Amino acid sequence: MPLYKSISVNSQTTVKIWKIEESYDELMKPLDLRPQSLQRVLGMKSELHQRGFLSVRHLLREFGYTDPDLFYDKNGKPHLKDGKHISITHSFTFSGVIVSESPVGIDIEKQREKIGIIAHKFVDYEYNYLKETDEDYIRRLTVIWGIKESLYKLFATPGMLFREHFLVIPFMMKDGNTIAWIDYKNKKYRYNTAFLEFEGFTCAYVVP
Known part of the structure; x- marks a missing residue:
């Protein structure tokens, strides 16, 4: 399937989402990967991961980039050679890329009940407005995880902890943003966030 969704966040920022329905061969055929990218994809044990990796290269093409335009720093954060900011995600059958003039982060997660079991590892302040008995508890937890994962990708600083350093202000699912x-090393940074749901998945992204 070609592009699943394109979102114009603002004049400088765009999100594109791909639904991965093609086979490995179909995804690989039109791409021109540099040797290290080819080595990386061939070294992946799971075809699901291979297809996720390749679908991200298709999303790059949607933005007008090629595989050599993308590189990673020592913390594993992706960058574009033209200096624009990029963040990348893939989960099962969806992948997403956000490109902006400003630092950004994006995450896609499959909505699963088991997130409730690990909630204590990434939720602290948010328990002030979350209740396990809420009908949309799992969906809201997934949004919180997605936002915090996006923040972590944006900052890419070793030592940051989801539970201690990231706060998500109260929101309702119908809001679509928060x-x-x-709050890290005596400095505070504020971000606008947005989220959307599709086919049992949640996508969240953050911009300053």
């Missing part, structure tokens, strides 16, 4: 804060 504010998030990073």
Whole structure:
């Protein structure tokens, strides 16, 4: 399947989402990968991961980039050679890329009940407005995880902890957006966040 969704966040920022329905061969055929990318994809044990990796290269093409335009720093954060900011995600059958003039982060997660079991590892402040008995508890937890994962990708700083350093301000599912804060080493950073749901998945992204 070609592009699943394109979102114009603002004049400088765009999100594109791919639904991965093609086979490995179909995804690989039109791509021109540099040797290290080819080595990386061939070294992946799971075809699901291979297809996720390749679908991200298709999303790059949707933005007008090629595989050599993308590189990673020592913390594993992706960058574009033209200096624009990029963040990348893939989960099962969806992948997403956000490109902006400003630092950004994106995450896609499959909505699963088991997130409730690990909630204590990434939720602290948010328990002030979350209740396990809420009908949309799992969906809201997935949004919180997605926002915090997006913040972590944006900052890419070893030592940051989801539970201690990231705060997601109260929100309702119908809102589709909220504010998030990073409180780290006596500095506070404020971010606008947005989220959407499709086919049992949640996508969240953050911009300053």
